[in-house]
Each structure stands twice: as structure tokens, then as C-alpha cells.
Amino acid sequence: MEGVFQDQKTYEKMDPEQIVYTVQAWLPVPEGTPGGLFFGTTKLMPGKVGNEYFMTKGHFHTLSDRAEFYWGVQGKGMLILMDGERNTWAEEMCPGSLHYIPAHVAHRVANVGDSTLIFGACWPSDAGHDYTKIADYGFSARILEIDGKSVLIEE
Amino acid sequence: MEGVFQDQKTYEKMDPEQIVYTVQAWLPVPEGTPGGLFFGTTKLMPGKVGNEYFMTKGHFHTLSDRAEFYWGVQGKGMLILMDGERNTWAEEMCPGSLHYIPAHVAHRVANVGDSTLIFGACWPSDAGHDYTKIADYGFSARILEIDGKSVLIEE
Numbered sequence: 001m002e003g004v005f006q007d008q009k010t011y012e013k014m015d016p017e018q019i020v021y022t023v024q025a026w027l028p029v030p031e032g033t034p035g036g037l038f039f040g041t042t043k044l045m046p047g048k049v050g051n052e053y054f055m056t057k058g059h060f061h062t063l064s065d066r067a068e069f070y071w072g073v074q075g076k077g078m079l080i081l082m083d084g085e086r087n088t089w090a091e092e093m094c095p096g097s098l099h100y101i102p103a104h105v106a107h108r109v110a111n112v113g114d115s116t117l118i119f120g121a122c123w124p125s126d127a128g129h130d131y132t133k134i135a136d137y138g139f140s141a142r143i144l145e146i147d148g149k150s151v152l153i154e155e
Numbered sequence: 156m157e158g159v160f161q162d163q164k165t166y167e168k169m170d171p172e173q174i175v176y177t178v179q180a181w182l183p184v185p186e187g188t189p190g191g192l193f194f195g196t197t198k199l200m201p202g203k204v205g206n207e208y209f210m211t212k213g214h215f216h217t218l219s220d221r222a223e224f225y226w227g228v229q230g231k232g233m234l235i236l237m238d239g240e241r242n243t244w245a246e247e248m249c250p251g252s253l254h255y256i257p258a259h260v261a262h263r264v265a266n267v268g269d270s271t272l273i274f275g276a277c278w279p280s281d282a283g284h285d286y287t288k289i290a291d292y293g294f295s296a297r298i299l300e301i302d303g304k305s306v307l308i309e310e
Contacts, residue, residue, distance in 0.1 A: 026253065026255070028222075028255040028257070029222070029257070029258075034220065035218065035220040035221045035222055035258055035279065035282075036222045036257075036258065037222045037223065037224055037255070037277065037278075037279070039224050039253060039255075039277075063190065065189065065190040066190045067183075067184070067190055067191045067192045067280075068192065069192055069194050069277055098181065098194060100181070100183040100192070100194075102183070102184070102191075103184075103190055103191065122192065122194075122224055122277040123192075124190065124192070124279065125222075127190075
């Protein structure tokens with residue numbers, strides 16, 4: 001998770017064994033198959049790096065017009081979305097919430113609660129993951145804890 | 156649901172207001188959009204027509220290589236699958252079960268329990284529904300109650 005969080009000094013002091021999130025996925029067809037689907041479950045631990053909540057790395061899809069569904073299963077999260085013009089917005093995730101991630105929109109999730117966040121996902125098997133754009137340029141906003149509240153702050 | 160069940164005489168005597176199933180779907184992009192996804196929830200009532208459980212009509216996808224996920228939420232069901240060579244098989248559905256419907260495979264669900272069956276679904280927005288092949292030729296097997304058990308019986 002090097003370079004993901006804003007407060008790199010605090011990040012470097014963290015236990016390197018600390019797990020931020022795990023993903024279980026069912027890939028019933030080979031990656032890249034047109035017309036197929038993949039299904040995953042992500043467990044995102046509660047915690048912060050400085051005042052920034054634990055979150056996933058975030059990605060665009062390699063075939064950038066491929067959409068995805070996320071849905072909340074357990075815990076309290078924020079789905080952070082950014083379009084190709086770097087406009088960033090967020091949606092609250094809770095058990096039963098359903099989120100459509102449209103074509104050409106990068107997505108990451110922050111755990112803003114104090115228990116493990118679990119969410120489901122379904123995406124096309126030919127979507128692919130492009131992590132490089134986010135690794136290089138990040139999102140244009142972050143979810144930070146300010147006065148005990150989770151707030152989307154533009155950089 | 157005319158013509159769906161084996162025992163048409165019993166079907167004709169049923170209350171015409173009887174609801175067998177309802178579908179709620181979220182279609183965030185126009186039908187036919189490549190790369191998008193749709194999300195649905197189906198409620199399938201408990202009941203039988205003769206010794207055949209209430210079930211959905213069943214369909215292939217119009218773009219027949221498009222896959223789909225179903226997952227059990229509540230109740231007890233059987234997912235009936237048939238490939239292009241009319242080989243038919245079935246998978247048990249229960250809360251938490253996850254089912255991949257591969258390319259070129261028709262699918263329908265029977266409620267084999269005594270409470271409402273609820274299942275979720277996610278499918279590509281350009282898949283489309285082809286009900287005509289099933290309306291004309293049916294599946295090659297049916298789930299019937301025999302001696303109190305649900306059994307897949309070839310026709």
C-alpha cells in the first residue's frame with residue numbers, strides 16, 4: 001500500500017504486517033473472456049493512517065467502458081468514484097446498499113466505521129484492472145476524518 | 156405463465172390472479188449498452204402446479220455468450236440449467252449460495268421450499284432475454300415433487 005495514503009510518514013511507522021484489506025474472488029472463466037462475469041468479496045479492516053481511513057488501492061478498468069456493481073454487506077464505508085476529468089464524488093455504503101460504477105469511472109472504498117467492512121462486487125471478465133493511473137496520479141479527493149466525521153476533501 | 160408447466164389441466168384451474176414470481180431490476184444504463192451491468196432481485200412464491208414446483212419462465216440470452224450470476228438470499232430453490240445440446244442439470248440454491256450461469260446456457264429457478272424464495276442476479280446490459288426458445292421447446296427436464304422430494308426428471 002506504499003504511496004496510497006496522504007500521510008506517508010505515519011504510514012512508514014505502521015506495522016508492515018498490518019493487513020488493510022483482503023479480496024476473495026470467483027473467476028469461473030479465464031480473465032479476458034468476453035461476456036463472462038467475475039464475483040468478489042472484499043474485507044476492509046477498520047483503521048486510519050493519520051486522519052485518512054483505510055481504503056483499497058482503487059482502479060480504472062483496462063477496458064475502460066466496463067461497469068461494475070458493489071453492494072454493502074457489513075460495516076460502514078464510502079465508495080469513492082472519479083471520472084476521466086478527475087471529478088471525484090462519494091457514496092455511503094451500508095448493509096444492503098447497491099452501487100453502480102459506470103463506464104470510465106475509477107473506484108476505491110474507504111472503511112469509515114469501527115468494524116470490518118464487507119462488500120460484494122460483480123464485474124465483466126474482460127474488464128481488467130488498471131491500477132497504474134491511480135498509483136501515479138491518485139484520486140483528486142480523499143476521505144478524511146475531521147472533527148469525528150468522514151469528509152471528502154479535494155486535494 | 157401459459158404453457159410453462161407440465162400439468163396444463165391443473166394450471167387452467169388455478170386462480171388467474173395467482174402471482175408466481177416478481178422481479179425488481181436496476182437498469183442504470185439503456186438495455187443493449189456494451190460493458191454495462193444490470194442487477195435484479197426475484198421473489199418466487201412457494202407452490203406447485205400438480206407435482207411441479209412454481210418456477211420462472213427461463214431464458215437464454217439474446218447475445219448467447221453473455222453469462223450471469225445468481226445467488227440465494229432466502230428460501231430453498233433449484234437453479235435449472237440447459238446447454239445448447241439440451242443437456243439439463245440443476246444446482247441447489249440456499250441463502251449464500253452463488254451460481255455462475257455460463258455462456259450459451261438457459262436458466263430458470265424453481266422454488267422447492269415452503270416459503271418465498273428470494274435470489275439476486277447480475278448480468279451484462281447487452282445480454283438481452285430470449286424467451287422464445289424455451290416457450291417453444293421448454294427445458295429437457297423438470298423439477299417435480301416425488302415422494303416428498305424434489306427430483307430432476309427428464310422428459
